[in-house]
Amino acid sequence: MKYSNKALLCLSIFCAVVANAKAEETGMALGDFVLYPTFGFSIGHTDNVYRANTDTVSSLYTNLAPGLRLERSGEQVDVALQYDYNRTNFADSPRDNFDSHHALATVGYQHSRRARFKASAEYYNASDRRGTGNQQGDLLPLGLDPDQWHSLGLSAGMHYGSVGARGYVDVDLGAIRRQYDNNRLYTRGRDRKTRYLGVTYGHRIKPKTSLLVEARHTLIDYDVATLDNTENRLMLGLDWQATGKTSLRALAGYLAKSFDDPLRADYAGIGWELGATWHARSYSVFDLSTSRETDETDGNGSFILRQNVDFGWTHHWNRRFSTGLNLGLASYEYRQSLRDDDLTSAGISVNYQWHPKVLMGLAFKRYQRNSSEPFFEFDENTWLLSLEGYL
Numbered sequence: 001m002k003y004s005n006k007a008l009l010c011l012s013i014f015c016a017v018v019a020n021a022k023a024e025e026t027g028m029a030l031g032d033f034v035l036y037p038t039f040g041f042s043i044g045h046t047d048n049v050y051r052a053n054t055d056t057v058s059s060l061y062t063n064l065a066p067g068l069r070l071e072r073s074g075e076q077v078d079v080a081l082q083y084d085y086n087r088t089n090f091a092d093s094p095r096d097n098f099d100s101h102h103a104l105a106t107v108g109y110q111h112s113r114r115a116r117f118k119a120s121a122e123y124y125n126a127s128d129r130r131g132t133g134n135q136q137g138d139l140l141p142l143g144l145d146p147d148q149w150h151s152l153g154l155s156a157g158m159h160y161g162s163v164g165a166r167g168y169v170d171v172d173l174g175a176i177r178r179q180y181d182n183n184r185l186y187t188r189g190r191d192r193k194t195r196y197l198g199v200t201y202g203h204r205i206k207p208k209t210s211l212l213v214e215a216r217h218t219l220i221d222y223d224v225a226t227l228d229n230t231e232n233r234l235m236l237g238l239d240w241q242a243t244g245k246t247s248l249r250a251l252a253g254y255l256a257k258s259f260d261d262p263l264r265a266d267y268a269g270i271g272w273e274l275g276a277t278w279h280a281r282s283y284s285v286f287d288l289s290t291s292r293e294t295d296e297t298d299g300n301g302s303f304i305l306r307q308n309v310d311f312g313w314t315h316h317w318n319r320r321f322s323t324g325l326n327l328g329l330a331s332y333e334y335r336q337s338l339r340d341d342d343l344t345s346a347g348i349s350v351n352y353q354w355h356p357k358v359l360m361g362l363a364f365k366r367y368q369r370n371s372s373e374p375f376f377e378f379d380e381n382t383w384l385l386s387l388e389g390y391l
Contacts, residue, residue: 027390033070033071033072034070034072035069036068037390037391038068038069038084038389038391039067039387040063040388042386043063043385044060044062044384045059045061045383046061046380046382047382049093051129051132051369051380052131052140053137053138053374053376053377053378055140057093058092059090059091060090060091060092061088061089061091064085065087066084067082067084068082068083077110078107079106079108080106081106082102082103082104082105083104084102086100086101086126095146096130098127098148100124100126100127101123101124101126102124102125102126103122104122106118106119106120114160115160116159117156118157118159119154119155119157120153121152121154122152122153122154122155123153124149125148125149126150127146127147128146128149130146133147133298134298135147136299136376145182147182147186148180148181149181150178151176151179152176153174153176153177155174156172156174157170157171161202166203167201167202167204170199171199171200172197173195173198175193175194175195176193177193188223190222190225192221192222192223192225192296193220194218195218195221197216197217197218198216198217199214199215201213201214208241212236212237212238213234213235213236214233214234214236214237214253215233215235218230218232227297228259229257229258229264229303231257233253233254233271234253235251235271235272236251236252237251237273245280246276246278247276247277248275249276250273250275250276251273251274252272252273253270253271254271255270256268257294257303259302270292271294272290272291273291274289274290275289276288283315283317284313284316285314286311286312287310288310289308289310290308290310291306291308295332300339301336303334304332304335305332305335306330306332307330307331308329310326310328311328312324312326320352321350321351321352323350324348324351325347326345327345327346327347328345329342329343330344338373339372340371340372341369342371344369345365345366348363348365349361349363355389357389357390357391358389359387360385360386361384362384363384364381364382364383364384365381366380367381368380
């Protein structure tokens with residue numbers, strides 16, 4: 001039996017099992033907790049597994065993504081535990097098969113009508129697909145496996161301000177440790193620890209409009225690479241709930257990145273974030289987002305200055321049937337490097353609510369990257385047939 005027939009048979013069996021599931025839509029009660037089992041299964045195809053400019057490889061692939069979420073809501077204390085597993089198999093490139101694990105624990109505490117606290121711990125054990133991250137470009141001759149990594153993040157936050165108050169303050173702080181596990185000759189320079197502290201003040205000037213002031217300080221320390229740096233940002237903005245149909249949150253201001261190594265050039269300039277949603281109808285929603293910010297380098301230069309614009313449209317034609325359209329434009333400037341990239345993406349999806357607990361989808365997406373260094377250019381077309389929901 002060919003691989004494609006096996007995949008279709010598995011999908012048929014999986015559909016039959018889900019159709020006969022008896023679990024309640026509201027989850028499974030376990031004492032004071034509620035358990036939400038989730039699932040995802042998909043079959044897809046890509047015409048460029050490694051996102052290479054030459055020697056491209058096409059492959060059918062399958063993805064299995066079950067998960068569990070356990071929640072408890074109380075008058076003062078909320079607890080949530082979550083675990084997600086992901087397994088992807090490539091029919092014509094088994095070397096790129098991978099597993100990923102994600103675990104999240106969150107505790108919330110309502111101290112008073114004005115003060116709320118939250119703490120979380122998050123763990124990832126995952127792989128970067130070849131052609132992404134540290135392995136962008138035509139690197140197949142090196143014979144590397146996908147880069148494997150793990151990370152642990154701890155965070156805490158506080159919100160002060162009662163519902164309807166004219167002002168409120170949000171404080172968040174945390175640390176993330178990320179380390180690669182293989183291909184150490186090439187990945188040891190990417191191991192790093194990130195610590196951050198952010199404060200946002202919001203002041204309501206009209207019933208549906210608030211002014212925002214946001215400050216963030218981030219320290220990024222590398223184990224080996226001479227890329228240790230400090231980021232500072234100060235943003236001013238607006239949170240606008242214009243009507244029941246329109247919402248907008250916009251921030252713009254000062255963005256700076258300074259390196260400990262005097263041989264690396266610092267950066268100071270304008271940064272921004274904008275997100276807008278427009279409900280043209282109750283069944284038709286448009287989303288627009290754009291940002292300008294810095295990212296850590298993935299191999300070229302000292303850091304990346306990224307600008308992006310993303311547009312999406314979701315339309316529900318009836319209770320079960322919906323479609324989606326998304327477009328993306330992004331530019332990546334690799335500072336202290338000759339490399340500059342432009343990445344465009346376009347996708348369309350069709351979704352069908354086959355069962356109250358099951359969503360079926362069919363999607364197509366195209367990516368194209370143009371670069372000042374042809375080594376990094378690629379085109380990729382993908383399609384995906386998916387089944388997802390909860391038991």
